[in-house]
Amino acid sequence: MAYDYDTQNIFAKILRGEIPNDTVLETEHSLAFNDIQPQAPVHVLVIPKGAYLTWDHFAAEASDAELADYSRAIQAVIDKLAIAPGAGGEGYRLIVNGGKAGIQEVPHLHTHILSGKVLGRMLPG
């Protein structure tokens, strides 16, 4: 499988420190920061530090350490924001857009964490 990762994408630039970000949390292999155009009162993006285009790219080629770190980083943000239903929080939605059908705009894997209001149905219609 060929994954055509663009090293000039905006999240690669954030990871290289070329443009600023509003960091929520950083781990060895992952970075979480606030979305620049929030779609809800809470809108955090979690990205792996490695050069992965999509979820399928990450799942295919990331190390076990990266996979575990990424999953735990997402949960660490949920814990930090106190939005986990299991801990009395209001809940959240995780979204990972991939490719054309998913309308992925930034070609570096990212998980959206949305909360802070009732988010409506998952898809319109």
Ligand code: 5GP
């Ligand atoms: P996608 O449509 O690819 O799933 O989502 C990309 C997200 O990245 C959008 O929610 C958009 O607002 C966010 N975004 C795009 N450029 C930047 C940026 O320079 N900084 C931050 N923090 N978020 C960005």
